C-alpha cells in the first residue's frame with residue numbers, strides 16, 4: 198500500500214507560510230506501514246515533517262497522511278491500557294468539576310475520542326442523564342465496560358451523524374492532535390452544543406518547559422500527532438469556532454510510575470529492560486502527579502445576538 202501524503206496549510210489559521218521547519222521528517226512509506234496507531238503507546242521517535250505556523254503558533258505536519266488514511270489507521274488501532282485510561286479519566290473528571298457549576302444543564306454530554314468509555318462512566322457519575330461517545334477504534338470501544346459499551350459509536354466524528362442531537366457539554370481529550378481538520382471538529386462541536394453549553398478539551402502543550410527541554414525526544418513529537426498546540430494556538434482554535442469565555446490552563450496528570458517511565462526520553466535499549474521490571478512491580482504502580490505539559494481549554498457557545506438589541 199502506498200500512503201497518500203498531502204501538503205497542508207495551517208490547520209488552525211490557514212496560513213500557507215511553511216518556511217519555519219520545526220522537525221525534519223524521519224519516517225518514510227515503509228516505516229509508516231509498520232506503525233500501529235493507538236493512544237498512550239511507547240513513543241517511536243518517528244515524525245512527519247513538522248512546520249511551525251508564524252501566524253498562530255501551532256506546529257503541524259506537512260505533508261501529512263490523507264484524512265482517509267488516518268481514519269483507516271485509527272479504525273484498526275489496538276487498545277493499550279485500561280489502567281492508564283482510568284488514571285486519565287480521573288484527571289479529566291477533576292477538570293470537569295471546575296466547569297460543572299456554570300453549565301445550564303446536565304442532560305446530554307458528548308465525548309469525542311471516547312476510547313474505552315471510562316470518561317463516559319465519569320460523566321454518568323457526575324449526573325449527566327444521556328452520554329454519547331464517539332470512538333473510531335473498534336478495539337478501544339470493545340474494551341468498554343458493559344455499563345457504557347452501547348453508548349459508544351464506533352465511527353469518526355461527524356456532525357452529520359449526530360444531526361438532531363444537542364449537548365450541554367462536548368469533551369475531547371488528547372484527540373485534537375490526531376485529526377486532519379481540528380477547526381472542523383471544534384466547529385462541529387459548537388454547532389452540536391446548546392446555547393450556553395461548553396466545550397472542554399485537553400491537548401499536549403508544545404511550549405511546556407519539559408517538552409522544550411527534551412526537544413526531539415519528546416513523546417509528543419509522534420507520527421500520530423498531525424498538529425501540536427500551545428496556549429496561543431488552542432485559544433485561537435476555539436475562537437475560530439465561535440466560542441466565547443475561553444479559558445486555557447496547565448494540567449496536572451496523575452499516572453503510575455511505569456507510565457511516566459514509558460514516556461521518558463531514554464533509548465529503547467535502556468528503557469525496555471527497566472520497563473519490564475516495573476511492569477509487574479508494586480513500585481511501578483505507584484501513582485505520581487506531574488505537570489508534564491498538557492493544556493486544558495474550555496469555551497462556551499454564545500447566545501445568538503438579539504435583533505431587538507442589535508438595532
Ligand SMILES: [Zn+2]
Pocket residue numbers: 207208209210211212250251252253254255
Ligand atoms: Zn496558523
